[in-house]
Amino acid sequence: MNEQKTETEQQILKAAKQVFTRKGFGGTRMQEIANEAKINKSLLHYYFRSKQLLFEAIFKDTLFEFVGKIKLIFNSEEELITKIPKIVHTYSDYLQKNPYIVIFILRELQAEPKIILKIVEMINIKSFHFFEQINQEVEKGKMKPIKPEHLFINILSLTIFPVIAKPIIMAGLMQGSNELYNQFLEERKEIVINFIFSAIY
Amino acid sequence: MNEQKTETEQQILKAAKQVFTRKGFGGTRMQEIANEAKINKSLLHYYFRSKQLLFEAIFKDTLFEFVGKIKLIFNSEEELITKIPKIVHTYSDYLQKNPYIVIFILRELQAEPKIILKIVEMINIKSFHFFEQINQEVEKGKMKPIKPEHLFINILSLTIFPVIAKPIIMAGLMQGSNELYNQFLEERKEIVINFIFSAIY
DNA sequence: ATTTAGTTTAACCATTTGGTCAAATTTATA
DNA sequence: TATAAATTTGACCAAATGGTTAAACTAAAT
Known part of the structure; x- marks a missing residue:
């Protein structure tokens, strides 16, 4: 899960894993991941393009x-x-x-x-x-x-x-x-x- | 699940069960339940007030x-x-x-x-x-x-x-x-x- | 110091979605 | 048959939500 990844990227992955595994794809809000990772929501898209792609990574x-x-x-x-x-x-x-x-x-x-x-x-x-x-x-x-x-x-x-x-x-x-x-x-x-x-x- | 319930009500319950059990609360769209039950979306609210209440029934x-x-x-x-x-x-x-x-x-x-x-x-x-x-x-x-x-x-x-x-x-x-x-x-x-x-x- | 590339943010957009409402239709009642 | 009540529908609304964009900021390269 980490190989040459930015610190930010890792924060996102960690937060996304936490939220996705608890709430599932449908129940997860991108904003909640952003909050959890303490970053701006746009950054999620900057690093992973879409909710779907972030989800698949997780x-x-x-x-x-x-x-x-x-x-x-x-x-x-x-x-x-x-x-x-x-x-x-x-x-x-x-x-x-x-x-x-x-x-x-x-x-x-x-x-x-x-x-x-x-x-x-x-x-x-x-x-x-x-x-x-x-x-x-x-x-x-x-x-x-x-x-x-x-x-x-x-x-x-x-x-x-x-x-x-x-x-x-x-x-x-x-x-x-x-x-x-x-x-x-x-x-x-x-x-x-x-x-x-x-x-x- | 059926006791004096309208036919419509039963159609809704059946459809809702089908969709909810497959897609979960977050993944379910009221419109999809309506389609599945072949009724108007407003009827869902007429009979069950909200998604939450319909879900709880199911x-x-x-x-x-x-x-x-x-x-x-x-x-x-x-x-x-x-x-x-x-x-x-x-x-x-x-x-x-x-x-x-x-x-x-x-x-x-x-x-x-x-x-x-x-x-x-x-x-x-x-x-x-x-x-x-x-x-x-x-x-x-x-x-x-x-x-x-x-x-x-x-x-x-x-x-x-x-x-x-x-x-x-x-x-x-x-x-x-x-x-x-x-x-x-x-x-x-x-x-x-x-x-x-x-x-x- | 200036430029350049990468990173982060705030404001904004378009769509989806749960939910409302008044009108229309059907059914029951007088 | 006329009237009232219940049921059904389509149009519409407000909020939520995924996603975009341009500007701001940072750090490295020249």
Whole structure:
């Protein structure tokens, strides 16, 4: 997101990311980004020509960060027994710190499932070492048979969903308490790891 | 959603739901709803006064439908062994037919986590028979110990996430093929049931 | 010091958009 | 049938909003 960029340009990108990820394309006002970046609205157009182009810059960057993070942790060489717990921990932490980006990505992708998916294709998820590992362990009979694609999605589901469903979980299960919710997410990590291990071993 | 409502009113609600759930509050134009409903834009205001009020009507209704559906299947008296598979099947089917509403709800809830959550509180998730059942089976040692809240979220995660992440899954794992994706969702049902049973029994 | 290129700003514009209103039309009531 | 009430429409309005432009300012190059 930063390579030889002006300080102003970076301020804009930071502000735009903040506003766009929280309010989406339709809900975002250029003026609000300008305020957030503490610059004149015209500067937004000076650097990015249009709302659409600024949005695309942010969206690509965010999608890349999100999928890149997945790649980083699923693609490591580590053994599965330590890798799966690490995946759950790392990704849970990441999501708790960035609770907006998942819904942002899914939402805008639904509205515009176009070209930008090249980013996802580019990353080539199926080539992650994780997939090979699962296949090997299943072949060796060390693990109950399961297609790596499904296990992959299962792990992501179990870690991502509780974060994006925060408002519903808080209201429905945590008596509206933010503290209880955070505690729930915290204890969840070990429970999810346990759940997965019980299911596959 | 319909009780003594004018035909026009119902047309509006139907159209509004369609547009709002796909484009969100910010991305929706009153004119588009009017077109979709094949009526004059002024009629929208005649029946619902403002965009905000029309939106709230739709949002409440959709949230109620969504959570109500959860209640319906988690609250039944059935034995867990047949109930859990039924939950997965019923909810997966429902979500495949209504792929927009989850993201819609989560997105708008994030933007406005206000009062409307009373609907969720009202439904009183924790009172579902499911929760009692889990506690009982765990007590009796029939099931590995797990808090029902976590199992509840696990089941929802595994069924909901793959539907809302469709664009990413399609691009990243299904070579962009819609057919492969549908097949994936289809075979997933049994796999998820298996996964859950392996984890808890 | 002067010029030049890059950066920033304020004022302004055109379009979009939610919303209003009075007139027209339809439906119900007397 | 005449009248009143409810429904529907088209024209219109004011505010919001993305975008433009020319001028002002800054910093580097000559």
